[in-house]
Amino acid sequence: MAKVKLTVNGRAVSxxxxxxxxxxxxxxEKLGLTGTHVGCDTNQCGACVVxxxxxxxxxxxILAVQASGSTVTTIEGLASNGELHPVQAAFKxxxxxxxxxxxxxxxxxxxxxxxxxxxxxxxxxxxxELDGNICRCTGYHNIVKAVxxxxxxxxxxxxxxxx
Numbered sequence: 001m002a003k004v005k006l007t008v009n010g011r012a013v014s015x016x017x018x019x020x021x022x023x024x025x026x027x028x029e030k031l032g033l034t035g036t037h038v039g040c041d042t043n044q045c046g047a048c049v050v051x052x053x054x055x056x057x058x059x060x061x062i063l064a065v066q067a068s069g070s071t072v073t074t075i076e077g078l079a080s081n082g083e084l085h086p087v088q089a090a091f092k093x094x095x096x097x098x099x100x101x102x103x104x105x106x107x108x109x110x111x112x113x114x115x116x117x118x119x120x121x122x123x124x125x126x127x128x129e130l131d132g133n134i135c136r137c138t139g140y141h142n143i144v145k146a147v148x149x150x151x152x153x154x155x156x157x158x159x160x161x162x163x
């Protein structure tokens with residue numbers, strides 16, 4: 001067994017796990033934060049995206065012991081003072097979800113994308129950057145609209161997705 005110590009959503013946490021435990025399973029099973037979803041366990045679908053030390057990562061591709069000492073933000077850590085994060089609000093407003101399974105990973109990917117691009121996003125860039133996130137329900141159009149809307153709200157500039 002290994003001892004894992006993290007800061008998750010601003011809170012210091014620790015727990016014991018087998019050395020082979022994936023970060024996604026540690027988050028869900030040891031910490032009870034089930035917003036991070038397990039999709040494929042093969043780094044393909046993006047349902048498990050979290051932020052580790054400020055960057056989006058697929059938590060099914062990282063061992064919990066590798067993440068020890070890191071700061072992790074999950075979908076549960078985005079909202080603040082009862083208010084949705086602008087990306088979460090945009091997904092709701094623009095109907096960027098249907099079944100909701102991919103939504104946490106999409107939102108976490110979008111937050112990182114908007115941050116990295118400093119407001120300089122267009123539809124083509126958003127579609128390219130969402131390539132590692134699979135949605136089986138929406139056809140991506142409303143997800144792209146939501147990301148561009150959140151980008152505009154957060155940075156004041158965006159090129160809207162074609163209607």
